Amino acid sequence: MTPDAENMQDLQDRLHVLEKENEALAERAEDITMLGLVAEQTGIGTDPVEMLASVLERVCILKAISYGACLEPAGPHLVATAHYHIRRDDELAADLFKLRDSASWPPAEAVVLDPADCGRMFEQFSIEGQAAAPPAAAVVPLPYTDHPGSCLLFVDHQRTPDEFRVMLPLIKRVADLIQARLDNLRLVARLERLNLNLDLEVAERIEDLRRSEARYRILFDHVPDAVLLVDADAEGSLGRIEDANEAAAAMYGYSREDLERLDIEALSAPGLGPRLESFEARVWRLQPGETVHEELQHRRKDGSVFPVEAIGTLVNLHGRQYLLAFARDITERKQTEQAMLKVQRTESVGVLAGGIAHDFNNLLTAIMGQTGIALELLGDQAPGRDNLVKAQSAATKAATLTQQMLAYSGRGKFDIQPLLLNDLIRENLQFLESAIPKQVSFVQDLDENLPPVTGDPSQLQQVVMNLVINGAESIGEAPGILSIRTRRLQLEQVDNREWPLSGNTLVPGEFVLVEVQDTGCGMTEEVRTRVFDPFFSTKPKGHGLGLSAVQGIIRAHRGGLAVQSEVGVGSTFRILLPVGYPESPARRPVPRSLAQGSRRTVLVIDDEDYMLEVVRDVLESHGHASLLALSGEQGIEMLGREPERIDLVLLDLTMPGLGGVETLRRLRKVTPGIPVVLSSGFAAEEALGQLKGLNLDGFLQKPYLAADLLRMVETLAPQVRPENG
Amino acid sequence: MFQAAAQKIRIQGHDLAYRRQGLGSPLLLVHGITTYSFIWRNLLPELARNHDVVAVDLLGCGDSDMPLDQSYSIAAHVERLEAFTQALGLGPFGFVGHDIGGGIAQRFAVKHPDRLTHAVVMNGVAFDYWPVQPIITMRTPIIRQLAMAALDLGAFKLIVQRGVFHKERVTPELMSLFWKPMLTRLGRKAFLHFAESLDNHDLTDITAELRQTRIPFLILRGTEDVYLSAEIAHRLHQEIPGSRLVEIPEAGHFFQEDQPQRLVNELETFLGA
Numbered sequence: 001m002t003p004d005a006e007n008m009q010d011l012q013d014r015l016h017v018l019e020k021e022n023e024a025l026a027e028r029a030e031d032i033t034m035l036g037l038v039a040e041q042t043g044i045g046t047d048p049v050e051m052l053a054s055v056l057e058r059v060c061i062l063k064a065i066s067y068g069a070c071l072e073p074a075g076p077h078l079v080a081t082a083h084y085h086i087r088r089d090d091e092l093a094a095d096l097f098k099l100r101d102s103a104s105w106p107p108a109e110a111v112v113l114d115p116a117d118c119g120r121m122f123e124q125f126s127i128e129g130q131a132a133a134p135p136a137a138a139v140v141p142l143p144y145t146d147h148p149g150s151c152l153l154f155v156d157h158q159r160t161p162d163e164f165r166v167m168l169p170l171i172k173r174v175a176d177l178i179q180a181r182l183d184n185l186r187l188v189a190r191l192e193r194l195n196l197n198l199d200l201e202v203a204e205r206i207e208d209l210r211r212s213e214a215r216y217r218i219l220f221d222h223v224p225d226a227v228l229l230v231d232a233d234a235e236g237s238l239g240r241i242e243d244a245n246e247a248a249a250a251m252y253g254y255s256r257e258d259l260e261r262l263d264i265e266a267l268s269a270p271g272l273g274p275r276l277e278s279f280e281a282r283v284w285r286l287q288p289g290e291t292v293h294e295e296l297q298h299r300r301k302d303g304s305v306f307p308v309e310a311i312g313t314l315v316n317l318h319g320r321q322y323l324l325a326f327a328r329d330i331t332e333r334k335q336t337e338q339a340m341l342k343v344q345r346t347e348s349v350g351v352l353a354g355g356i357a358h359d360f361n362n363l364l365t366a367i368m369g370q371t372g373i374a375l376e377l378l379g380d381q382a383p384g385r386d387n388l389v390k391a392q393s394a395a396t397k398a399a400t401l402t403q404q405m406l407a408y409s410g411r412g413k414f415d416i417q418p419l420l421l422n423d424l425i426r427e428n429l430q431f432l433e434s435a436i437p438k439q440v441s442f443v444q445d446l447d448e449n450l451p452p453v454t455g456d457p458s459q460l461q462q463v464v465m466n467l468v469i470n471g472a473e474s475i476g477e478a479p480g481i482l483s484i485r486t487r488r489l490q491l492e493q494v495d496n497r498e499w500p501l502s503g504n505t506l507v508p509g510e511f512v513l514v515e516v517q518d519t520g521c522g523m524t525e526e527v528r529t530r531v532f533d534p535f536f537s538t539k540p541k542g543h544g545l546g547l548s549a550v551q552g553i554i555r556a557h558r559g560g561l562a563v564q565s566e567v568g569v570g571s572t573f574r575i576l577l578p579v580g581y582p583e584s585p586a587r588r589p590v591p592r593s594l595a596q597g598s599r600r601t602v603l604v605i606d607d608e609d610y611m612l613e614v615v616r617d618v619l620e621s622h623g624h625a626s627l628l629a630l631s632g633e634q635g636i637e638m639l640g641r642e643p644e645r646i647d648l649v650l651l652d653l654t655m656p657g658l659g660g661v662e663t664l665r666r667l668r669k670v671t672p673g674i675p676v677v678l679s680s681g682f683a684a685e686e687a688l689g690q691l692k693g694l695n696l697d698g699f700l701q702k703p704y705l706a707a708d709l710l711r712m713v714e715t716l717a718p719q720v721r722p723e724n725g
Numbered sequence: 726m727f728q729a730a731a732q733k734i735r736i737q738g739h740d741l742a743y744r745r746q747g748l749g750s751p752l753l754l755v756h757g758i759t760t761y762s763f764i765w766r767n768l769l770p771e772l773a774r775n776h777d778v779v780a781v782d783l784l785g786c787g788d789s790d791m792p793l794d795q796s797y798s799i800a801a802h803v804e805r806l807e808a809f810t811q812a813l814g815l816g817p818f819g820f821v822g823h824d825i826g827g828g829i830a831q832r833f834a835v836k837h838p839d840r841l842t843h844a845v846v847m848n849g850v851a852f853d854y855w856p857v858q859p860i861i862t863m864r865t866p867i868i869r870q871l872a873m874a875a876l877d878l879g880a881f882k883l884i885v886q887r888g889v890f891h892k893e894r895v896t897p898e899l900m901s902l903f904w905k906p907m908l909t910r911l912g913r914k915a916f917l918h919f920a921e922s923l924d925n926h927d928l929t930d931i932t933a934e935l936r937q938t939r940i941p942f943l944i945l946r947g948t949e950d951v952y953l954s955a956e957i958a959h960r961l962h963q964e965i966p967g968s969r970l971v972e973i974p975e976a977g978h979f980f981q982e983d984q985p986q987r988l989v990n991e992l993e994t995f996l997g998a
Contacts, residue, residue: 030873033873033877037876037877057876057910058876061872061875061876061913061917062869062872062873062876064869064872086914086917086918087793087794087914087918088793088914089793089911089914
């Protein structure tokens with residue numbers, strides 16, 4: 001070769017080297033681009049199969065490889081979870097890879113297989129129906145967490161194993177990218193699942209909370225008591241009201257918004273009396289689960305004070321401490337309680353008065369009896385007779401007082417019948433007018449359509465008398481007007497608070513109203529509230545029993561009683577009596593007509609020995625005989641022993657042990673026809689009712705005069721008893 | 726973009742999409758690789774004034790079917806287009822082919838001479854200047870560039886930009902037309918299958934026949950076409966008797982984008998002659 005030719009050859013060689021280098025550089029640049037594209041795909045894909053297919057496609061296209069797949073073991077087979085075939089629609093894949101029993105999968109590291117290697121590893125290796133082993137294949141482990149047996153497989157029928165080996169590092173880089181992304185996707189999927197679960201859970205909890213809150217809000221807003229949630233986080237003082245229900249707003253007269261800006265102190269009013277410890281202080285000493293329960297005075301927005309029953313407990317809410325307080329307005333309950341207290345006091349005083357009156361009646365009966373006997377024994381001019389007469393007169397006045405005490409106690413003598421109050425007033429007009437001073441005009445305003453009421457005429461007369469005399473006395477010496485008014489009232493509903501004094505609960509219906517009004521001095525509030533108390537009197541000579549008796553009688557008549565009064569203006573007493581006819585009381589048997597002067601034997605049964613004595617003395621002083629028994633049992637025994645001898649039984653109603661009623665029943669068994677006269681200091685309606693059907697022959701109201709006793713004995717005891725009496 | 730709506734007709738078991746517009750002597754417009762019938766959109770309304778214009782999407786391109794088991798070779802396209810034009814009822818027609826379409830026009834002219842009145846090769850492949858042997862298709866630089874373009878819009882845009890003289894005309898709208906078939910994996914496979922199917926034997930085989938053709942040939946070349954050298958156009962002009970060569974300045978490989986009106990004028994002049 002010429003030097004020129006040599007030179008040319010040299011240049012061509014150098015050019016060839018440069019071209020090779022250039023080609024290698026270009027290929028290197030392409031590889032980097034490919035890795036970029038693969039990274040882009042692994043970055044955007046979220047579906048692992050689609051991501052794998054996209055990566056396989058990029059590797060196959062850019063490295064001119066005809067087939068790529070991601071294989072996973074499934075039994076002896078390997079399944080292509082994703083694949084790319086440059087000449088095939090993806091949907092039509094039906095490739096078969098079956099491992100030999102001896103083959104281990106996945107390979108420990110990336111390998112390139114020649115046909116012999118392929119035959120050793122695979123029992124079946126078929127892509128697109130081509131069963132022949134390819135000239136070269138690459139298997140690269142892709143052990144991502146969920147699928148540790150995964151491998152990438154690349155096959156090309158125009159490549160040699162050596163050419164594949166050159167590409168192997170690049171494919172491994174691709175596998176690394178995929179693996180990282182798949183692990184990443186798996187974590188993301190798990191996170192998303194957790195997130196979703198969390199979202200669902202949160203949504204569920206929120207819904208639960210919402211329902212719960214709605215439920216408690218309804219409870220909170222519909223509780224009839226005031227409910228207050230008060231900040232109590234700092235010790236020493238109870239603070240701002242954080243929450244309040246509608247009932248609280250209504251009770252205290254604030255809007256809820258205003259209430260929730262207030263301090264709890266604004267609702268407190270000074271208590272009624274000194275307390276050992278304040279409500280707040282007691283709240284602070286509470287242990288978990290304990291409550292403070294106390295009656296307090298609270299103040300409304302308008303300044304008015306009312307009693308509340310407060311229950312407080314400390315609660316924890318959102319890490320803060322609160323006082324949860326329930327307050328109930330107990331104004332009405334307090335009023336009812338006070339009325340009840342009054343009724344109870346009236347009743348207990350009544351029982352006391354009744355008891356005293358009963359004993360006094362017995363004693364007075366004895367005094368009057370013994371005095372009567374003494375007067376009969378003494379001659380008209382006998383010294384001391386005048387004194388005995390005065391003693392008897394005083395005893396009679398005492399008897400009137402005990403009658404009033406009994407009336408107050410509601411256990412006085414009752415003679416129930418229908419009666420017209422107008423008639424009763426008119427019959428007593430003369431007497432009433434005589435009790436009213438001349439300078440007082442007496443006005444009668446009587447409703448002519450007044451229906452009858454049921455009652456005891458003499459007791460109701462006592463009521464009218466007491467009220468009229470009371471009224472007249474309150475007017476005193478000055479001129480004034482006293483009026484008595486009757487009205488017929490049809491009440492559809494009764495506000496019992498307007499009729500507080502009788503202690504009865506009135507039911508709607510027809511009533512007769514009696515109103516006694518005076519223009520007298522009137523009463524102070526203090527007097528007005530006590531005016532019906534027994535033994536309370538503003539008069540120098542008053543016994544304090546007149547209005548008490550009125551109250552007792554009206555109570556016993558199931559009526560209503562009210563009083564209005566103003567100092568210097570006057571007072572109005574109002575009585576409401578239910579219209580109606582009671583069952584007729586036991587009809588008294590027609591007394592058997594007996595000749596007077598015959599000697600009788602009377603069995604006297606009474607637990608008081610002085611009563612037995614006075615009766616015996618009275619009877620014996622008039623020629624009658626008596627058998628005395630200190631108890632029902634004794635009396636029954638005596639009647640049993642000598643039934644023929646006894647003409648009449650005088651029986652006390654109220655006795656310890658066997659009572660009067662039961663004794664009467666047994667006496668009648670012993671001697672069915674025996675006349676029995678009952679005597680009692682009080683003959684309550686009930687007692688008379690119980691005696692119904694037992695053929696009571698007579699009734700003596702204690703204290704009775706000797707004459708009453710003798711008349712009863714002489715008219716009732718048979719002169720000649722029936723054969724089988 | 727197109728006045729004519731895409732239609733489809735079933736040829737040899739697969740649908741071919743095409744647009745047809747105008748009345749007059751029939752004219753078939755055939756695109757090359759990387760494009761489809763959209764490339765004619767600026768010429769078609771003008772040509773439709775005097776011609777019954779049919780712009781076809783070759784099998785595997787545009788809206789036509791993309792079977793991967795069918796050959797997309799020039800020879801296969803020729804036979805498919807013969808069946809297609811028959812099915813459309815076209816009488817002897819003018820064949821305008823761009824790029825690979827120009828190669829198809831040459832083979833069509835020698836295989837079905839009575840079907841053509843004219844043949845136009847615009848920036849077309851010819852002879853063995855198409856540097857492809859099937860066995861190494863995917864490893865040749867141009868195919869590797871196309872492969873990259875199938876996967877990466879940026880790479881595709883480089884190819885388009887190199888093929889257009891007026892660079893400012895490579896707008897996102899134009900790119901989205903080029904890119905549309907690449908949006909699906911099947912579209913990408915079909916595209917690569919198209920590239921791979923090209924076998925220059927289909928053209929080297931007909932060199933002798935081409936010298937005998939009596940069909941009037943127009944050879945158009947954009948002087949700025951960087952993909953196909955001037956030598957191809959010059960040799961075609963030499964080999965085909967009576968052929969006419971027009972070289973258009975300021976026009977790249979995709980000179981439908983650079984000089985649409987000039988092309989219409991040249992075509993009308995040639996077809997009217």
